[in-house]
Amino acid sequence: MILTNRSAWSLRGFAVVVAAALAPAIAGCEAGANAPTQQWHQPTAGASAVVNNTIRINNVFVLGAAPDSSLTPGGSAGMFLALANNGTPDRLIAIAAPGTATAVQLPAGGVGLGNRQAVFLTGPAPQVVLHNLTRSLIGGQYVRIVLDFQRAGLVTLRVPVMPRSQYFATFSPVPASPAATPSPLASPTA
Template sequence: MSPSRRLALAAAAFLAAAPALAGCAAGFDSIVEKPYSPTEAISLKTNRITIPQAFFLGPDSGGNLPAGGTTPLYLSLVNTAETADTLVGVTTEGLGTVKLANPIALPSNQGVFTGTPTPQLVVEGLSKSLHGGESFKVNLQFANAGSVALHVPVVTRSREFAAYPAVSGAVAPPAPKPTPSAATDAAGSGH
Protein backbone atom coordinates (compact mmCIF):
# COMPACT_ATOMS: atom_id res chain seq x y z
CA MET A 1 0.00 0.00 0.00
CA SER A 2 1.37 3.42 -0.93
CA PRO A 3 2.20 5.99 1.77
CA SER A 4 -0.38 8.46 0.42
CA ARG A 5 -3.11 5.78 0.56
CA ARG A 6 -2.16 4.93 4.18
CA LEU A 7 -2.31 8.62 5.08
CA ALA A 8 -5.75 8.98 3.47
CA LEU A 9 -7.07 5.92 5.39
CA ALA A 10 -5.66 7.24 8.68
CA ALA A 11 -7.26 10.66 8.12
CA ALA A 12 -10.62 9.06 7.28
CA ALA A 13 -10.48 6.88 10.42
CA PHE A 14 -9.67 9.90 12.58
CA LEU A 15 -12.52 11.97 11.12
CA ALA A 16 -14.96 9.08 11.64
CA ALA A 17 -13.92 8.65 15.31
CA ALA A 18 -13.82 12.37 16.26
CA PRO A 19 -17.56 12.76 17.08
CA ALA A 20 -17.55 9.66 19.29
CA LEU A 21 -14.41 10.80 21.12
CA ALA A 22 -15.90 14.24 21.70
CA GLY A 23 -18.98 12.63 23.27
CA CYS A 24 -16.83 10.55 25.61
CA ALA A 25 -15.01 13.62 26.86
CA ALA A 26 -18.28 15.21 27.94
CA GLY A 27 -18.70 12.80 30.87
CA PHE A 28 -21.20 10.12 31.82
CA ASP A 29 -23.93 12.43 33.14
CA SER A 30 -23.94 14.85 30.22
CA ILE A 31 -26.83 15.10 27.81
CA VAL A 32 -25.04 14.94 24.46
CA GLU A 33 -28.16 14.21 22.40
CA LYS A 34 -29.79 17.49 23.49
CA PRO A 35 -27.34 20.33 24.10
CA TYR A 36 -28.79 22.44 26.88
CA SER A 37 -27.79 25.18 29.24
CA PRO A 38 -30.66 26.48 31.39
CA THR A 39 -29.15 29.96 31.52
CA GLU A 40 -29.21 30.24 27.73
CA ALA A 41 -32.07 28.02 26.61
CA ILE A 42 -34.95 29.99 28.08
CA SER A 43 -34.07 33.71 27.85
CA LEU A 44 -37.67 34.54 27.05
CA LYS A 45 -38.70 38.18 26.85
CA THR A 46 -42.40 38.83 26.53
CA ASN A 47 -44.98 41.25 27.95
CA ARG A 48 -42.14 43.23 29.63
CA ILE A 49 -41.10 40.14 31.61
CA THR A 50 -37.70 38.57 30.91
CA ILE A 51 -37.05 34.99 32.07
CA PRO A 52 -33.32 34.29 31.71
CA GLN A 53 -33.48 30.99 33.62
CA ALA A 54 -36.16 28.38 34.37
CA PHE A 55 -35.82 24.73 35.44
CA PHE A 56 -37.32 21.99 37.56
CA LEU A 57 -34.73 20.47 39.90
CA GLY A 58 -34.78 16.73 39.33
CA PRO A 59 -33.03 13.86 41.10
CA ASP A 60 -29.32 13.22 41.53
CA SER A 61 -27.75 12.03 38.29
CA GLY A 62 -28.85 8.43 37.64
CA GLY A 63 -31.72 8.56 40.16
CA ASN A 64 -35.39 9.43 39.78
CA LEU A 65 -38.20 11.36 41.41
CA PRO A 66 -41.15 8.97 41.81
CA ALA A 67 -44.68 9.73 40.65
CA GLY A 68 -46.60 11.40 43.49
CA GLY A 69 -43.46 13.20 44.73
CA THR A 70 -42.47 16.85 44.58
CA THR A 71 -39.99 19.01 42.68
CA PRO A 72 -39.12 22.70 42.97
CA LEU A 73 -39.52 25.06 40.02
CA TYR A 74 -36.78 27.68 39.86
CA LEU A 75 -37.33 30.89 37.90
CA SER A 76 -35.23 34.00 37.38
CA LEU A 77 -37.59 36.83 36.49
CA VAL A 78 -36.94 40.44 35.49
CA ASN A 79 -39.78 42.94 35.21
CA THR A 80 -38.66 45.49 32.59
CA ALA A 81 -41.86 47.55 32.85
CA GLU A 82 -41.86 50.93 34.55
CA THR A 83 -44.36 49.70 37.16
CA ALA A 84 -44.14 46.77 39.57
CA ASP A 85 -45.82 43.47 38.72
CA THR A 86 -46.65 40.28 40.61
CA LEU A 87 -46.51 36.58 39.73
CA VAL A 88 -49.92 35.45 40.96
CA GLY A 89 -50.25 31.92 39.60
CA VAL A 90 -48.37 29.03 37.97
CA THR A 91 -49.71 25.88 36.33
CA THR A 92 -48.03 22.98 34.53
CA GLU A 93 -49.34 20.72 31.81
CA GLY A 94 -48.93 17.03 32.53
CA LEU A 95 -46.71 17.29 35.61
CA GLY A 96 -48.62 18.14 38.81
CA THR A 97 -50.01 21.00 40.90
CA VAL A 98 -47.83 24.03 41.58
CA LYS A 99 -47.92 25.30 45.14
CA LEU A 100 -47.37 29.07 45.34
CA ALA A 101 -47.69 30.08 49.01
CA ASN A 102 -47.67 33.82 48.32
CA PRO A 103 -47.69 35.97 45.18
CA ILE A 104 -44.14 36.90 44.13
CA ALA A 105 -43.50 40.64 43.89
CA LEU A 106 -41.56 41.83 40.84
CA PRO A 107 -40.26 45.36 41.37
CA SER A 108 -39.63 47.46 38.26
CA ASN A 109 -36.26 46.76 36.57
CA GLN A 110 -35.05 44.30 39.21
CA GLY A 111 -34.28 40.62 39.07
CA VAL A 112 -36.05 38.09 41.30
CA PHE A 113 -35.00 34.44 41.82
CA THR A 114 -37.77 32.20 43.16
CA GLY A 115 -35.32 29.88 44.91
CA THR A 116 -33.93 32.08 47.65
CA PRO A 117 -33.72 31.49 50.50
CA THR A 118 -35.93 28.42 49.81
CA PRO A 119 -37.91 27.41 46.71
CA GLN A 120 -41.09 29.49 46.48
CA LEU A 121 -42.62 27.30 43.76
CA VAL A 122 -43.04 23.56 44.35
CA VAL A 123 -44.81 21.06 42.08
CA GLU A 124 -46.67 18.50 44.19
CA GLY A 125 -48.21 15.18 43.18
CA LEU A 126 -45.94 14.47 40.21
CA SER A 127 -47.97 12.65 37.58
CA LYS A 128 -44.94 10.65 36.40
CA SER A 129 -41.48 9.62 37.48
CA LEU A 130 -38.75 12.12 36.52
CA HIS A 131 -35.17 11.19 35.58
CA GLY A 132 -33.89 14.52 34.20
CA GLY A 133 -33.91 15.72 30.60
CA GLU A 134 -37.70 15.94 30.32
CA SER A 135 -39.47 19.21 29.50
CA PHE A 136 -42.94 20.45 30.53
CA LYS A 137 -45.10 23.38 29.55
CA VAL A 138 -45.52 25.96 32.30
CA ASN A 139 -48.02 28.82 32.34
CA LEU A 140 -47.13 31.86 34.43
CA GLN A 141 -49.86 34.35 35.34
CA PHE A 142 -48.79 37.92 36.11
CA ALA A 143 -51.08 40.63 37.54
CA ASN A 144 -50.14 43.17 34.84
CA ALA A 145 -48.21 41.29 32.13
CA GLY A 146 -50.87 38.60 31.74
CA SER A 147 -50.14 34.98 30.87
CA VAL A 148 -46.75 33.70 29.69
CA ALA A 149 -46.24 30.10 28.51
CA LEU A 150 -42.85 28.40 28.23
CA HIS A 151 -41.32 24.92 28.14
CA VAL A 152 -39.17 24.21 31.18
CA PRO A 153 -36.61 21.37 31.43
CA VAL A 154 -35.96 19.02 34.35
CA VAL A 155 -32.26 19.19 35.27
CA THR A 156 -30.45 16.63 37.37
CA ARG A 157 -28.95 17.68 40.68
CA SER A 158 -25.36 17.55 39.41
CA ARG A 159 -22.57 19.88 38.31
CA GLU A 160 -23.68 23.51 38.91
CA PHE A 161 -27.01 22.29 40.33
CA ALA A 162 -25.43 20.00 42.98
CA ALA A 163 -25.55 22.74 45.65
CA TYR A 164 -29.35 22.99 45.48
CA PRO A 165 -31.19 21.22 48.33
CA ALA A 166 -31.96 17.53 47.83
CA VAL A 167 -35.47 16.83 46.68
CA SER A 168 -37.51 14.95 49.29
CA GLY A 169 -38.69 11.57 48.10
CA ALA A 170 -35.97 11.19 45.46
CA VAL A 171 -34.87 7.64 44.73
CA ALA A 172 -31.08 7.28 44.61
CA PRO A 173 -29.33 5.63 41.69
CA PRO A 174 -28.96 1.88 42.12
CA ALA A 175 -25.86 0.83 44.04
CA PRO A 176 -23.32 -1.13 42.02
CA LYS A 177 -23.59 -4.87 42.57
CA PRO A 178 -20.46 -6.55 43.88
CA THR A 179 -18.64 -8.72 41.41
CA PRO A 180 -18.37 -12.44 42.25
CA SER A 181 -14.62 -12.08 42.89
CA ALA A 182 -15.18 -9.14 45.30
CA ALA A 183 -17.81 -11.12 47.24
CA THR A 184 -15.47 -14.13 47.44
CA ASP A 185 -12.56 -11.92 48.59
CA ALA A 186 -14.75 -10.31 51.29
CA ALA A 187 -15.95 -13.72 52.52
CA GLY A 188 -12.43 -15.13 52.52
CA SER A 189 -10.88 -12.22 54.45
CA GLY A 190 -12.63 -13.18 57.70
CA HIS A 191 -10.41 -16.23 58.30
Protein backbone atom coordinates in the same frame (compact mmCIF):
# COMPACT_ATOMS: atom_id res chain seq x y z
CA MET B 1 22.82 44.26 -2.67
CA ILE B 2 21.21 47.59 -3.27
CA LEU B 3 17.53 47.96 -2.42
CA THR B 4 15.39 50.13 -4.60
CA ASN B 5 12.28 51.86 -3.41
CA ARG B 6 10.21 49.19 -5.09
CA SER B 7 11.96 46.25 -3.41
CA ALA B 8 11.91 48.02 -0.02
CA TRP B 9 8.14 48.41 -0.30
CA SER B 10 7.82 44.74 -1.25
CA LEU B 11 9.78 43.66 1.85
CA ARG B 12 7.74 45.95 4.07
CA GLY B 13 4.51 44.60 2.61
CA PHE B 14 5.69 41.03 3.12
CA ALA B 15 6.64 41.80 6.74
CA VAL B 16 3.21 43.35 7.41
CA VAL B 17 1.42 40.30 5.96
CA VAL B 18 3.56 37.89 8.04
CA ALA B 19 2.98 39.93 11.22
CA ALA B 20 -0.78 40.04 10.59
CA ALA B 21 -0.86 36.28 10.02
CA LEU B 22 1.14 35.50 13.17
CA ALA B 23 -0.66 37.91 15.53
CA PRO B 24 -3.73 35.70 16.21
CA ALA B 25 -1.57 32.61 16.76
CA ILE B 26 0.73 34.43 19.18
CA ALA B 27 -2.19 36.06 21.05
CA GLY B 28 -4.02 32.72 21.38
CA CYS B 29 -1.04 31.09 23.05
CA GLU B 30 -0.74 33.77 25.70
CA ALA B 31 -3.67 32.50 27.79
CA GLY B 32 -2.04 29.11 28.23
CA ALA B 33 -3.63 25.74 28.82
CA ASN B 34 -5.20 26.88 32.11
CA ALA B 35 -7.27 29.77 30.74
CA PRO B 36 -10.67 30.33 32.42
CA THR B 37 -12.41 29.70 29.10
CA GLN B 38 -10.93 26.19 29.10
CA GLN B 39 -12.47 25.37 32.50
CA TRP B 40 -15.97 23.96 32.96
CA HIS B 41 -18.61 26.61 33.56
CA GLN B 42 -22.35 26.47 33.93
CA PRO B 43 -24.26 27.37 30.80
CA THR B 44 -27.66 28.92 31.30
CA ALA B 45 -29.51 25.71 30.62
CA GLY B 46 -32.92 26.88 31.81
CA ALA B 47 -35.78 28.23 29.77
CA SER B 48 -36.07 31.99 29.23
CA ALA B 49 -38.63 34.41 27.82
CA VAL B 50 -39.38 38.12 27.51
CA VAL B 51 -42.98 39.27 28.06
CA ASN B 52 -44.23 42.53 26.51
CA ASN B 53 -40.61 43.77 26.27
CA THR B 54 -40.68 44.45 30.02
CA ILE B 55 -40.64 41.22 32.06
CA ARG B 56 -37.71 38.84 31.67
CA ILE B 57 -38.08 35.25 32.86
CA ASN B 58 -34.63 33.68 33.09
CA ASN B 59 -33.02 30.30 33.66
CA VAL B 60 -36.17 28.39 34.65
CA PHE B 61 -35.56 24.73 35.48
CA VAL B 62 -37.05 21.92 37.53
CA LEU B 63 -34.57 20.10 39.77
CA GLY B 64 -34.68 16.40 39.08
CA ALA B 65 -33.21 13.46 40.94
CA ALA B 66 -29.58 12.37 40.86
CA PRO B 67 -28.42 10.77 37.59
CA ASP B 68 -29.80 7.26 37.04
CA SER B 69 -32.74 8.09 39.33
CA SER B 70 -36.14 9.66 38.86
CA LEU B 71 -38.69 11.66 40.80
CA THR B 72 -41.73 9.44 41.23
CA PRO B 73 -45.42 10.16 40.71
CA GLY B 74 -47.02 11.56 43.86
CA GLY B 75 -43.77 13.26 44.89
CA SER B 76 -42.69 16.89 44.63
CA ALA B 77 -40.03 18.81 42.69
CA GLY B 78 -38.47 22.23 43.15
CA MET B 79 -38.52 24.81 40.37
CA PHE B 80 -36.01 27.66 40.18
CA LEU B 81 -36.20 30.90 38.17
CA ALA B 82 -35.33 34.57 38.07
CA LEU B 83 -37.69 37.41 37.12
CA ALA B 84 -36.87 40.99 36.19
CA ASN B 85 -39.29 43.81 35.40
CA ASN B 86 -38.51 47.05 33.58
CA GLY B 87 -42.09 48.22 33.16
CA THR B 88 -45.33 48.65 35.05
CA PRO B 89 -45.40 46.78 38.37
CA ASP B 90 -46.84 43.28 38.06
CA ARG B 91 -47.29 40.13 40.15
CA LEU B 92 -46.79 36.45 39.40
CA ILE B 93 -50.03 35.08 40.86
CA ALA B 94 -49.97 31.41 39.84
CA ILE B 95 -48.00 28.70 38.09
CA ALA B 96 -49.39 25.51 36.56
CA ALA B 97 -47.59 22.40 35.32
CA PRO B 98 -50.22 20.67 33.16
CA GLY B 99 -49.49 16.98 32.66
CA THR B 100 -46.74 17.07 35.29
CA ALA B 101 -48.12 18.17 38.69
CA THR B 102 -51.58 18.75 40.13
CA ALA B 103 -50.50 21.87 42.07
CA VAL B 104 -47.65 24.38 42.14
CA GLN B 105 -46.85 26.25 45.35
CA LEU B 106 -45.61 29.86 45.14
CA PRO B 107 -44.44 32.08 48.00
CA ALA B 108 -47.47 33.36 49.96
CA GLY B 109 -49.25 36.15 48.08
CA GLY B 110 -47.45 35.44 44.82
CA VAL B 111 -44.30 37.20 43.63
CA GLY B 112 -44.44 40.98 43.34
CA LEU B 113 -42.41 42.68 40.61
CA GLY B 114 -41.93 46.42 40.98
CA ASN B 115 -40.58 48.67 38.24
CA ARG B 116 -36.85 48.01 37.67
CA GLN B 117 -36.91 45.13 40.13
CA ALA B 118 -35.45 41.64 39.93
CA VAL B 119 -36.59 38.68 42.02
CA PHE B 120 -34.44 35.57 42.31
CA LEU B 121 -36.25 32.36 43.21
CA THR B 122 -32.96 30.57 42.73
CA GLY B 123 -32.34 28.69 45.94
CA PRO B 124 -30.50 26.90 47.21
CA ALA B 125 -33.85 25.76 48.71
CA PRO B 126 -36.82 25.85 46.31
CA GLN B 127 -39.42 28.60 46.80
CA VAL B 128 -41.57 27.24 43.97
CA VAL B 129 -42.63 23.60 44.37
CA LEU B 130 -44.47 21.26 42.00
CA HIS B 131 -46.66 19.03 44.20
CA ASN B 132 -48.22 15.64 43.48
CA LEU B 133 -46.27 14.79 40.33
CA THR B 134 -48.46 12.94 37.85
CA ARG B 135 -45.54 11.21 36.11
CA SER B 136 -41.93 10.25 36.70
CA LEU B 137 -39.36 12.96 35.99
CA ILE B 138 -35.78 12.29 34.94
CA GLY B 139 -32.99 14.66 34.02
CA GLY B 140 -33.09 15.68 30.37
CA GLN B 141 -36.87 15.76 30.06
CA TYR B 142 -38.90 18.91 29.48
CA VAL B 143 -42.11 19.93 31.20
CA ARG B 144 -44.74 22.47 30.21
CA ILE B 145 -45.02 25.32 32.72
CA VAL B 146 -47.61 28.11 32.55
CA LEU B 147 -46.88 31.30 34.51
CA ASP B 148 -49.84 33.60 35.24
CA PHE B 149 -49.02 37.29 35.74
CA GLN B 150 -51.66 39.69 37.06
CA ARG B 151 -51.12 42.20 34.22
CA ALA B 152 -48.97 40.44 31.62
CA GLY B 153 -51.21 37.36 31.51
CA LEU B 154 -50.25 33.77 30.74
CA VAL B 155 -46.76 32.73 29.61
CA THR B 156 -46.08 29.12 28.58
CA LEU B 157 -42.54 27.75 28.74
CA ARG B 158 -40.90 24.44 27.89
CA VAL B 159 -38.72 23.94 30.99
CA PRO B 160 -35.88 21.42 31.34
CA VAL B 161 -35.60 18.95 34.19
CA MET B 162 -31.97 19.19 35.33
CA PRO B 163 -30.41 16.17 37.07
CA ARG B 164 -29.12 16.88 40.56
CA SER B 165 -25.41 16.67 39.68
CA GLN B 166 -22.44 18.93 38.94
CA TYR B 167 -23.58 22.56 39.25
CA PHE B 168 -27.14 21.53 40.09
CA ALA B 169 -25.98 19.43 43.07
CA THR B 170 -25.75 22.68 45.07
CA PHE B 171 -29.54 23.14 44.86
CA SER B 172 -31.66 21.55 47.58
CA PRO B 173 -34.43 19.12 46.70
CA VAL B 174 -37.88 19.63 48.17
CA PRO B 175 -37.77 18.67 51.85
CA ALA B 176 -39.40 15.31 52.46
CA SER B 177 -42.75 15.39 54.18
CA PRO B 178 -42.47 14.34 57.79
CA ALA B 179 -43.12 10.63 57.99
CA ALA B 180 -46.34 9.65 59.65
CA THR B 181 -45.69 8.26 63.08
CA PRO B 182 -47.74 5.22 63.93
CA SER B 183 -50.14 5.70 66.77
CA PRO B 184 -49.67 3.35 69.70
CA LEU B 185 -51.88 0.34 69.53
CA ALA B 186 -54.32 -0.21 72.36
CA SER B 187 -53.20 -3.04 74.56
CA PRO B 188 -55.73 -5.71 75.26
CA THR B 189 -57.12 -5.59 78.75
CA ALA B 190 -57.53 -8.68 80.88
